[in-house]
Amino acid sequence: MAENNVSLWGEFKKGLWQDIPPFRLVLGTCPTLAVTNSVKNGVAMGLATLFVLFFSNIIISAVRKYISSQVRIAAYVVIIALLVTVADLFLAAVFPAISKALGPYVPLIVVNCIILGRAEGYAQKNPVVPSMIDALGIGTGYIISLAVMSSIREALGFGSILGFKVLGDWFEPWIVMILPAGAFIVFGSLIAAINYISQRKSAAQKALG
Amino acid sequence: MSETLNQEKLLVSSSPHFLKDESIPKIMHTVILALIPAVAASVYFFGLRALLLILVCVGVSLLTEYAFQKIRNKPVTIYDGSAIITGMLLGLTLPPDFTLFGAILGSFFAICVGKQLYGGLGFNIFNPALLGRAFLMATYPVFMTTWAEPRTIAKAVDAVTAATPLALAKFEGKFAPLTDLFIGNVAGSIGETSVIAILIGGLYLRYKGYINWKLPLGYLGAMAVFGGIFWLINPVKYPNPLFHIFAGGAMLAAWFMVTDMVTSPVTPLGQWIFALAGGVLAVVIRLWGGLPEGVMYSILFMNAFVPLINKHTRPRVFGEGAKEGEIAPLGGS
Numbered sequence: 001m002a003e004n005n006v007s008l009w010g011e012f013k014k015g016l017w018q019d020i021p022p023f024r025l026v027l028g029t030c031p032t033l034a035v036t037n038s039v040k041n042g043v044a045m046g047l048a049t050l051f052v053l054f055f056s057n058i059i060i061s062a063v064r065k066y067i068s069s070q071v072r073i074a075a076y077v078v079i080i081a082l083l084v085t086v087a088d089l090f091l092a093a094v095f096p097a098i099s100k101a102l103g104p105y106v107p108l109i110v111v112n113c114i115i116l117g118r119a120e121g122y123a124q125k126n127p128v129v130p131s132m133i134d135a136l137g138i139g140t141g142y143i144i145s146l147a148v149m150s151s152i153r154e155a156l157g158f159g160s161i162l163g164f165k166v167l168g169d170w171f172e173p174w175i176v177m178i179l180p181a182g183a184f185i186v187f188g189s190l191i192a193a194i195n196y197i198s199q200r201k202s203a204a205q206k207a208l209g
Numbered sequence: 210m211s212e213t214l215n216q217e218k219l220l221v222s223s224s225p226h227f228l229k230d231e232s233i234p235k236i237m238h239t240v241i242l243a244l245i246p247a248v249a250a251s252v253y254f255f256g257l258r259a260l261l262l263i264l265v266c267v268g269v270s271l272l273t274e275y276a277f278q279k280i281r282n283k284p285v286t287i288y289d290g291s292a293i294i295t296g297m298l299l300g301l302t303l304p305p306d307f308t309l310f311g312a313i314l315g316s317f318f319a320i321c322v323g324k325q326l327y328g329g330l331g332f333n334i335f336n337p338a339l340l341g342r343a344f345l346m347a348t349y350p351v352f353m354t355t356w357a358e359p360r361t362i363a364k365a366v367d368a369v370t371a372a373t374p375l376a377l378a379k380f381e382g383k384f385a386p387l388t389d390l391f392i393g394n395v396a397g398s399i400g401e402t403s404v405i406a407i408l409i410g411g412l413y414l415r416y417k418g419y420i421n422w423k424l425p426l427g428y429l430g431a432m433a434v435f436g437g438i439f440w441l442i443n444p445v446k447y448p449n450p451l452f453h454i455f456a457g458g459a460m461l462a463a464w465f466m467v468t469d470m471v472t473s474p475v476t477p478l479g480q481w482i483f484a485l486a487g488g489v490l491a492v493v494i495r496l497w498g499g500l501p502e503g504v505m506y507s508i509l510f511m512n513a514f515v516p517l518i519n520k521h522t523r524p525r526v527f528g529e530g531a532k533e534g535e536i537a538p539l540g541g542s
Contacts, residue, residue: 172308176347185322 015137042150050139237290301400411464431488
């Protein structure tokens, strides 16, 4: 990738649609399925991931020339583990309830493929500023994905979003939506919907040009 | 002579040379006919509400299939009858006072996810009706396990909640009389209670040659024998073999779901494995699982193994030669 003529806006934007993490890259699916039974948990997970991703991309991009490529993965994991520990302890100290609800999934960010994927695929080849923007774009895309997933699951599974009732008393909650099976159903449906829209888009572009 | 030759050209084709007048619609319509006694029994024991549930399920199944195929630009196959069967079977396995919205949701899920997303009839791994029921079981666990006393048309009473014979046997150690189970005068899913009505339909299908006897017999036999072992050990705690095959969904499942042509194995040995393992599993869930009934999950579970069973029980094709490690029959090097 040419380092000079990179459009920073373009780097940010690709994380929001073209490379939106769980749906297009199919990375980071484990928390996507596990913690999206309520919007609060989903967004908290997204924010924690964004934090780790942002700083890991910056640090890895800054030191990319000093790490020999044979040991790079081990070196990246050490950097990521440090940041995850910070995020984990911060959540436990400031938001103990959320920390408890997310359970082991915060420490598991260390093996989240989005983070190592961006380190391997982007930060180690690009300077600090584009890497930072890349992390922001991908991280924001991840938060949006988790928010969409968890909104659908919470609305159908509890009849509420962020604890506020959005569906009336007539609505009988679909218990399945807060169970793992519901996570897979919503995840599959969203991937299908996104693929359908992007196919329509590329077909329309072909027709135009 | 020359006239005949002109009219009928000599057709040269590879085998098979004898063709039977069978088609998917014909088979499906026969299955629908075979389900009529069970539908009639459900209306007799649970009133017109049962008929309404079944009709809603059938209607939504057809509508879903039509809409899906229209949207995907595929040939519309609602006239082949397979969606009607899915709707009927789903409706027959619902409790009598189940919500209509739930029935709509379940039928939609059964056809859309259970059948069409896999590629339509013939490509689905799981029995669509059972998948729809499993989805409803996870979605509305309370409604799906709220049963009502049978209220025959003769004695029209309002819904009285009651436990099913299986729940009574499991949690209270009481066994319903076999004659009631045989006729169907017990609480349960609307189309599953009447053994006699299901048997009429099942035997008719067997007579028409559309179901393989190994599947229902293997499934019910495994349930009876495996359940019977524990009955012999402790007849007070465990129900007897006939109770196992008469109560709950065993009869309906054995004749109409285990025998689903799409989701059961094609090899003879595979059919035995599928049916026997399914029957044992159903009894295992009944006796030691958290739920009183295990028929639905046992079949869905075995459905998942069908591709594997088919692969490993394939009979050797004539001319294929010996397997590795075997003595070659002729001319092996």
